[in-house]
Amino acid sequence: MNEFDEAVAAWQTLPFPPGSASDAIDELHADLVLADSWVAESVIPYIERGSRQLSNVDVIKRLSEFRSRATELRESSESQEDEQLLDSYREYIDSLLRAYRAFVDLAMPKV
Amino acid sequence: MQGPWRGRLRRRRSSTRVAVGRYYDPQTGQFLSVDPLVDETGEPYAYAEDDPVNSSDPTGLWCIFGHNPNGGCRGSATVVNAWHQTDNAWDCLTSACYTTKQGAANAWAGAHNTLNYISGLPPVPAPYPCSNSDAYALGGQLPYFAVGLVVPGSEEAALLEEALADEGSSGGIDLAAGWRGTNMTDQESFAYHYAVHGDGLTPLEYAQDAQAWAASPSGAGTPVQLADGSWGLRYRTPGGGPGGILDSNGSIVTFWTH
Numbered sequence: 001m002n003e004f005d006e007a008v009a010a011w012q013t014l015p016f017p018p019g020s021a022s023d024a025i026d027e028l029h030a031d032l033v034l035a036d037s038w039v040a041e042s043v044i045p046y047i048e049r050g051s052r053q054l055s056n057v058d059v060i061k062r063l064s065e066f067r068s069r070a071t072e073l074r075e076s077s078e079s080q081e082d083e084q085l086l087d088s089y090r091e092y093i094d095s096l097l098r099a100y101r102a103f104v105d106l107a108m109p110k111v
Numbered sequence: 112m113q114g115p116w117r118g119r120l121r122r123r124r125s126s127t128r129v130a131v132g133r134y135y136d137p138q139t140g141q142f143l144s145v146d147p148l149v150d151e152t153g154e155p156y157a158y159a160e161d162d163p164v165n166s167s168d169p170t171g172l173w174c175i176f177g178h179n180p181n182g183g184c185r186g187s188a189t190v191v192n193a194w195h196q197t198d199n200a201w202d203c204l205t206s207a208c209y210t211t212k213q214g215a216a217n218a219w220a221g222a223h224n225t226l227n228y229i230s231g232l233p234p235v236p237a238p239y240p241c242s243n244s245d246a247y248a249l250g251g252q253l254p255y256f257a258v259g260l261v262v263p264g265s266e267e268a269a270l271l272e273e274a275l276a277d278e279g280s281s282g283g284i285d286l287a288a289g290w291r292g293t294n295m296t297d298q299e300s301f302a303y304h305y306a307v308h309g310d311g312l313t314p315l316e317y318a319q320d321a322q323a324w325a326a327s328p329s330g331a332g333t334p335v336q337l338a339d340g341s342w343g344l345r346y347r348t349p350g351g352g353p354g355g356i357l358d359s360n361g362s363i364v365t366f367w368t369h
Contacts, residue, residue, distance in 0.1 A: 019347070037337070037364060038338045045294045
């Protein structure tokens with residue numbers, strides 16, 4: 001498998017993490033759902049039809065911001081449960097980043 | 112795009128592909144259609160060493176739609192694609208893979224006839240829910256479905272029943288109604304988000320929950336930018352719980368239950 005195949009496989013096999021009773025963490029969870037839709041709207045049509053439609057959102061920048069928020073929340077977390085949840089958010093964000101970057105590299109080759 | 116991704120889009124539900132046979136006429140013991148994957152199999156009619164009753168067809172196809180008067184398998188390529196993309200039957204009832212009500216009616220009847228055969232029940236009588244279905248128009252003859260191609264009690268039968276449970280619960284309605292994809296089709300969008308966020312729910316339950324939620328989302332919406340650059344509103348339940356994103360027209364972009 002190439003990098004795109006591996007990246008998408010890693011993303012698609014990762015369960016989507018749940019929300020949280022913590023308001024700040026749940027807010028990040030909602031953003032994670034949004035980010036997942038950004039990536040899916042580009043990657044899935046490419047898989048299905050070869051459609052090369054980049055997101056109109058700066059996905060990589062926004063995902064990096066979300067990851068930073070997850071890290072900050074984890075550092076201020078007071079429970080092991082929240083830490084584990086935030087770790088799963090970061091893992092999911094990393095999978096989105098990898099999949100979207102691979103899509104960009106494959107669908108929009110540099111000239 | 113061809114590649115290893117066919118059949119993996121519904122990954123969080125089932126990674127196993129349900130693939131059974133083609134039309135089989137139990138009276139003549141012959142197949143009624145050429146294997147749509149003949150390019151791959153090289154065997155247009157052969158099946159399981161010519162013993163369809165006692166054998167299964169783990170790499171075959173299930174032609175869920177009614178057949179043409181000449182025995183051809185109608186819509187098979189579409190169905191095959193749908194199966195490979197989703198691993199489930201219910202998608203075949205939506206406009207994603209077959210756009211007519213006739214097709215949906217035939218698919219519905221085909222699925223249930225097959226399941227009924229496995230379960231030892233009589234076939235669904237015509238007319239089908241869509242009374243002007245092609246199959247009924249063909250003189251009321253029931254399509255020959257994949258009878259004999261799935262061994263009762265086999266793993267395939269169990270998988271088929273699971274898949275048909277999803278399909279059957281939809282009742283033939285368009286599960287993607289009210290959904291909106293930006294680059295994905297509405298059906299792809301629904302299927303994707305159901306696969307990701309629909310754990311524990313049937314497609315129909317997820318569709319109904321999403322539609323009910325979208326009709327009156329609670330709380331103030333937060334403006335968010337969608338993949339196509341347009342703006343929508345994101346709602347969530349403080350402290351965890353259902354949430355979703357609606358576009359500017361109120362169509363569902365995504366919905367989550369927890």
